[in-house]
C-alpha cells in the first residue's frame with residue numbers, strides 16, 4: 155500500500171458561544187483537514203486546529219509544514235506505520251499539531267488495512283461510553299455562573315472552569331459556582347495565569363470547596379513554582395502547557411511537580427506521542443486527563459479512540475469541542491448525548 159494523494163483544506167465550524175480562556179477568545183473552531191488516499195482505495199483523514207497561543211502554530215504554518223516537510227517525507231514510501239510515524243516525527247522541528255494531523259490519518263490507514271477500529275489497533279479491547287468535561291469560559295463571575303448552571307442543568311456534571319483573569323476575582327468565580335452547584339465536579343484551569351504565591355493564596359481561599367483539580371496554575375516554564383504548588387495543594391495539580399512530550403512528562407513527574415498530566419494530541423504530535431506519555435505516567439503511577447484544543451470532529455474522534463484504548467489511565471476527558479459547536483456536522487463517526495460519547 156502506498157499513499158497516492160494528499161489534499162489539504164481549511165474548515166470552520168461556528169460555536170454556539172465564544173470560547174474564552176486566559177490566553178485567547180475564539181468564536182469558531184477552525185482547522186486544517188488532511189485527506190490521504192492510497193493505491194488500494196483507502197481514504198483517511200487527519201485534522202488540526204491552529205492554537206498559536208499554545209503550540210505556536212497557525213493554519214498557515216500547519217499547511218506549510220504539511221506541504222514542505224511532512225508529506226514529502228512520506229512520498230513514495232511503502233506503507234509501514236512505525237516507519238512513517240518516525241518519518242513524520244523527524245521531518246521538521248516542532249509543528250506538533252501538523253504532525254498530529256498527519257499521524258492520526260496514518261493510524262487510521264493502518265487500522266483500515268488491518269480491518270480493525272483504531273482503539274483495537276492501539277491495544278484497546280472494547281469501546282465504552284466516554285464522559286467529557288465541558289468548558290465554562292472566562293467571564294465575570296455572574297456570567298460564568300449562568301453558563302455553569304446552564305450546562306449542569308442539561309446534565310453536564312463535570313465543569314472546566316476557566317480562570318486566570320487579572321481582575322483579582324478568580325476565587326470568587328470558583329466559590330460562586332461551587333456554592334450554586336455543589337454536585338458538580340469542578341476542574342479549575344488557570345492556563346498559566348497565576349504566580350506560585352498567587353496560587354497558594356487562591357488555594358487557601360478555596361480550601362473548603364471540593365475542587366477536583368487545578369490545571370496549570372503557573373507559567374509552563376515555571377517547574378519550581380509548579381512543584382511548590384503541588385506540594386502545598388490539597389487538590390490534585392494537573393500539568394498542561396508544561397507537558398508537550400514524554401520527555402516533558404518525565405521531567406515534571408521526576409520532580410514531583412504535578413499529580414496528573416494533561417495529554418493533548420496537538421501538543422505531543424499525535425497518538426504515538428500520547429502513548430509514550432502514558433508509558434511515562436504508568437511508570438510513575440500517575441493518571442492523566444485527555445484534553446483537546448478547539449478541534450474538529452476528526453481529531454476528536456482520534457482522541458476518543460485513544461481514551462477508549464486506555465480506560466485505566468484517563469481520570470478525566472476534556473473533549474468538549476463538539477458540545478460547543480452551534481450545530482453538529484452530519485455523519486460523525488461517534489454519537490454524543492449530553493456529555494457522553496460513544497464510538
Ligand SMILES: [Mg+2]
Nearest residue numbers: 343369370394
Ligand atoms: Mg488547560
